[in-house]
């Protein structure tokens with residue numbers, strides 16, 4: 001089962017309770033940080049657990065058991081026997097704060113560290129996990145599975161449908177993914193749900209065809225009673241679901257229950273009662289419990305609690321307690337009840353494949369690295385989580401012809417620095433001081449006296465980075481002396497060659513820009529990270545258009561010219577996901593925009609291929625925060641003061657002498673900046 005401990009949980013030989021400081025090693029850094037964060041919150045932040053939970057913890061503590069030495073059976077028995085309250089940790093504010101008592105600290109540390117052992121790090125969202133468990137139980141029934149639990153309780157399930165809001169976690173990787181555009185999302189959401197269920201009915205049951213419906217982004221929670229809220233769409237969607245469908249709900253409990261009650265269709269529903277830790281329980285749960293007493297029998301699925309435990313980015317922890325609500329006098333195996341004819345029947349529109357925001361590619365890659373990256377040492381000594389050769393990211397550089405800049409919106413990206421750095425590359429400059437004097441300090445760490453000396457460049461003047469990007473782009477093969485030397489006319493001007501070829505033979509397959517020059521490597525402070533780019537001109541449109549263009553390129557005379565679209569594919573050997581990559585994406589997008597402008601082409605796309613894609617350990621928290629944010633529209637880019645090239649303009653390169661102000665970025669409304677430290 002994905003992410004689940006397989007077979008019995010192994011006791012660690014010779015283990016003893018975890019104490020503060022025990023987990024200082026690199027391997028345990030994340031675990032330790034989490035534990036310390038949680039314990040600090042309890043002990044220092046003026047919060048305490050309610051007395052009954054405290055009592056439960058004391059009872060546990062009094063057993064004097066060393067959790068790490070206990071056998072699997074013992075641990076499971078102990079968990080089973082614990083008061084239920086223990087699993088519902090709600091934290092109350094209390095004045096004055098509890099004393100920072102070391103027993104308390106130790107106890108809480110042990111409880112939570114043991115939890116982490118059980119739950120593991122890569123659990124899916126509770127809803128997602130339940131679905132996987134249902135699916136996997138069919139393939140490989142295991143006695144502790146949720147499916148078995150349902151079976152023991154005499155409940156059979158035809159299908160499970162899970163609703164959740166999209167947050168950027170692997171947790172929400174839906175089994176059925178339905179993308180929605182902002183406009184029309186309500187119509188499509190309801191329509192898709194109906195279509196999906198109709199298909200399922202057509203198959204006649206048998207298998208459990210589970211689905212996760214990711215609720216499209218919206219203001220559901222703030223706008224609960226308003227028209228068009230997420231909840232309203234969900235409720236409308238429910239009307240399409242018959243009684244053999246088990247409903248899951250993550251964060252919309254009261255609306256779900258209300259829908260169930262009002263529609264009277266479903267005899268039962270499973271609610272995962274969330275306890276947000278440390279900010280108290282989901283307020284929906286109370287309303288739900290009240291209604292449930294009168295109308296439903298409930299069964300709790302307590303001992304499996306750890307199966308659906310999730311580390312919740314940005315909000316501390318969530319513990320989750322799924323409850324099955326069965327309408328009094330009915331069972332889940334009742335015959336399906338048809339939806340009342342009075343229920344609104346939405347017309348089912350065809351689902352158009354609407355692409356998701358491209359920024360999710362970046363966010364999902366970061367998630368993937370955090371969840372599955374290998375913990376590795378690195379040159380800088382910081383340590384990283386790393387994956388090799390992930391799926392490339394691809395960004396469009398125009399929206400119906402309007403130039404677009406893929407500038408991340410889930411944090412503010414420092415655009416002026418990116419443009420200044422790119423113009424600095426193009427100018428062939430290799431001194432970090434040139435950038436620094438424009439107040440762009442991003443290369444200062446690698447050009448500092450101390451860093452140069454540490455590499456043995458003691459004779460080099462401060463800021464001289466050696467034959468790095470700018471030198472290779474404009475003077476590849478020239479003999480590097482220092483950053484002050486004038487290299488005019490020396491070496492290969494790769495940029496000039498690319499521009500000329502784009503103008504004269506857009507079909508060329510050698511449109512390559514390489515900063516990787518093994519002969520110069522020992523002179524560089526840092527070997528190029530973004531090391532290799534290839535350009536390509538496509539001629540989208542009809543076949544006829546293509547033929548027209550081919551005639552054009554072969555010297556044939558045509559009245560209408562088809563404009564080529566310029567694409568760039570970048571290979572980056574080493575990718576600092578937190579700091580460098582947002583810069584690199586924007587930078588190569590800008591370069592492609594510039595090249596398109598000076599060659600009379602339409603900016604097409606940027607494909608970013610990565611080698612070692614890593615997250616520095618000191619960026620984990622910042623990126624977790626970033627992952628909770630929802631992308632906003634990418635900004636538009638206007639280039640001012642540089643007319644588009646056409647054949648009448650001759651051989652003038654047009655790429656030199658640009659200024660930061662020549663780039664006007666419109667409609668960039670990012671989330672706020674997030675500080676991350678650069679490892680040197």
Ligand SMILES: Nc1nc(=O)c2c([nH]1)NC[C@@H]1CN(c3ccc(C(=O)N[C@@H](CCC(=O)O)C(=O)O)cc3)CN21
Nearest residue numbers: 414441442443446576579580581583674676678679680
């Ligand atoms: N470890 C490391 N990561 C990198 O990404 C990186 C290097 N080193 N060395 C060379 C270049 C320089 N690049 C950098 C360096 C720093 C930032 C940076 O600190 N960016 C901040 C804003 C900087 C500021 O406000 O001055 C950011 O929040 O994006 C970005 C790119 C990319 N490179």
Ligand SMILES: O=c1ccn([C@H]2C[C@H](O)[C@@H](COP(=O)(O)O)O2)c(=O)[nH]1
Nearest residue numbers: 379527529530574575576580581584
């Ligand atoms: O444009 C850049 C430049 C650098 N980086 C990152 C990638 C690595 O974290 C370091 C370089 O260290 P190496 O040991 O040489 O790989 O800088 C980046 O992401 N983007």
